[in-house]
Amino acid sequence: MFLDWSIPLKNFGLLATGAGFTLVLTIICFLLSMATGVLFGIGRSVSNNKPLYFLLTAYIEAIRNTPVLVQIFLIYRGLPQLGIYLSPIAAGIIAMVVNNTAYIAEIMRSGINSVYKGQWEAAKSIGLTTADTMISVILPQALRNVFPALVNQFILILFGTSLLSAIDVRELTQVAYILNSETFRTMEIFLFVMVIYYVLSLICTTILGWVNKKFFPAIHG
Amino acid sequence: MRKLLVFVFVSLFALIGVIGCQEGGSNAAATQEKSHLQQILERGKIVVGITLTFPPFGMQNAQGEPEGYEVDLAKALADSLGVELEIVDVVGEARIPSLETDKIDVMLGNFTRTLTRAQKIDFTDTYIVAAQRMIVQKGSSIKTVQDLAGKKVVVLRGSTNAEVMKSLGIDAEITYLATGAEGVLAVKNGQNDAFVEDSNFLAYQAKMNPELEVVGDALSLKEYQGFGIKKGDQQWLNYLNLFLFDVNYISGVNDELYMKWFGTNHPFPRNPEY
Known part of the structure; x- marks a missing residue:
């Protein structure tokens, strides 16, 4: 088999657009999942409200124990039967956020639980309300503890967006599939795409590693 | 850090080169392989x-x-x-x-x-x-190939239909899916207006899904x-x-x-x- 690298190189612009869209999708999905994930994590770690705790647990267990591809199909292909029509991109983002919220909620719960309970008592003794304590004392420490796990989740989302190719979201993998179906240069295209994913992932971990150092410097120096 | 990055890239490309060589090598052997x-x-x-x-x-x-x-x-x-x-x-x-x-x-x-x-x-x-035709919902405004312009049309990845439509100068919004079942579902759900595929396959789908019908002259020459x-x-x-x-x-x-x-x-x- 001779490898013809001119196909991916000639279509580099197309692949780069796909890679850019993958990155944008990843960032949107991660930020939205963080917003809901933090709330759900708080709800599951400190709330005394039993029905809420039960609901959140049911949601998280249901999502974490089913495949994300099935969730994507359910939202994009299933909901139209109930009269809810979503564009592939909207359905894709919703599915990714629904999925990753469950994981991030669990990460945040473990982070919050890892903060020493003396911190709660100290905050109470200086007169902080529960909400104030959570926002100014507990969450910053929890975030520091779970930051590496969150970076991990970010990378999982980056790769997970490739599943959206199944509903024709034009991210990097779908662009590669289309290019492949026009040229049949499978080996060249997908090796090239692997390198692009590798570079994307490397850039993201480098930036997030810098964020970690800058905002959460090691306590023990 | 920079040295490490350079090293990683060089080794990655070297790896790709090796894979390329191996592919070439195994192919040379394949010509002597049994039928x-x-x-x-x-x-x-x-x-x-x-x-x-x-x-x-x-x-x-x-x-x-x-x-x-x-x-x-x-x-x-x-x-x-x-x-x-x-x-x-x-x-x-x-x-x-x-x-x-x-x-x-x-x-x-x-x-x-x-x-x-x-x-x-x-x-x-x-x-x-076969010839390539289109499946649409019954009562759709799409009657001929030219009506596909500006419509959301499903083709399957790996099929020839996107190229055929391009060559006919039909500017449709193309959705690429992997399987025929998904294509039929997309039209049935109303998420796409038409699905261009093999006439034999579509005729069978229209028989199974009475709300759909096959329309249009052959999109391309016979296949x-x-x-x-x-x-x-x-x-x-x-x-x-x-x-x-x-x-x-x-x-x-x-x-x-x-x-x-x-x-x-x-x-x-x-x-x-x-």
């Missing part, structure tokens, strides 16, 4: 690739067993060789890679013979002829489907061509199978006059 025909007879089994999401060509019955027009044809092929039949489900875009990597001995899968594809694999003679095999295996190609000559013109098995699955006679001559 698939010999391999099949020796191991007593033929591995046939069929798209099992493309009824009635290939599908799965309630017990999960493959059935359909091409499955029956594959059975006839295995019987002619006196070997066991193994069917592998291969979607459209995986047809050529599966042949190139020897995952299957022969690909049925409603495989249109095009010049681009013939540069990568070899095709046998024709066993079925002559053959079996696909790995490039360069002349012995195997000769055998398959003789098998097709037999089922097409001598035993008539092909016509019987077409009648069984499509409920009509085969609409086009398989051996056109030039």
Whole structure:
């Protein structure tokens, strides 16, 4: 088999657009999942409200124990039967956020639980309300503890967006599939795409590693 | 850090180079390999690739067993060789890679013979002829090919239809999906306006889904489907061509199978006059 690298190189612009869209999708999905994930994590770690705790647990267990591809199909292909029509991109983002919220909620719960309970008592003794304590004392420490796990989740989302190719979201993998179906240069295209994913992932971990150092410097120096 | 990055990149590209070389090496050896025909007879089994999401060509019955027009044809092929039949489900875009990597001995899968594809694999003679038409919801405003302009149209990844539409100058919004079932579902759900595919396949889908109908003149010239095999295996190609000559013109098995699955006679001559 001779490898013809001119196909991916000639279509580099197309692949780069796909890679850019993958990155944008990843960032949107991660930020939205963080917003809901933090709330759900708080709800599951400190709330005394039993029905809420039960609901959140049911949601998280249901999502974490089913495949994300099935969730994507359910939202994009299933909901139209109930009269809810979503564009592939909207359905894709919703599915990714629904999925990753469950994981991030669990990460945040473990982070919050890892903060020493003396911190709660100290905050109470200086007169902080529960909400104030959570926002100014507990969450910053929890975030520091779970930051590496969150970076991990970010990378999982980056790769997970490739599943959206199944509903024709034009991210990097779908662009590669289309290019492949026009040229049949499978080996060249997908090796090239692997390198692009590798570079994307490397850039993201480098930036997030810098964020970690800058905002959460090691306590023990 | 920078040194590390450079190192990682260099080693990655070196790795790709090595893979490239190995591919070249194994191919040189492959030319001296035994023909698939010999391999099949020796191991007593033929591995046939069929798209099992493309009824009635290939599908799965309630017990999960493959059935359909091409499955029956594959059975006839295995019987002619006196070997066991193994069917592998291969979607459209995986047809050529599966042949190139020897995952299957022969690909049925409603495989249109095009010049681009013939540069990568070899095709046998024709066993079925089709034209590309469109399936839409009943009462849709789409009546002819030209009506597709500006509409949301499904094509399957690995099919020739996106290129055909481009060459006709029809500027439609194209959705690329992997399987025929998803394409039909997208039109049924109203998420897409039309799905362009093989007329034989669509006619069967319209029969199964009364809210859909097949419209339009043939989108392209007629398409002559053959079996696909790995490039360069002349012995195997000769055998398959003789098998097709037999089922097409001598035993008539092909016509019987077409009648069984499509409920009509085969609409086009398989051996056109030039």
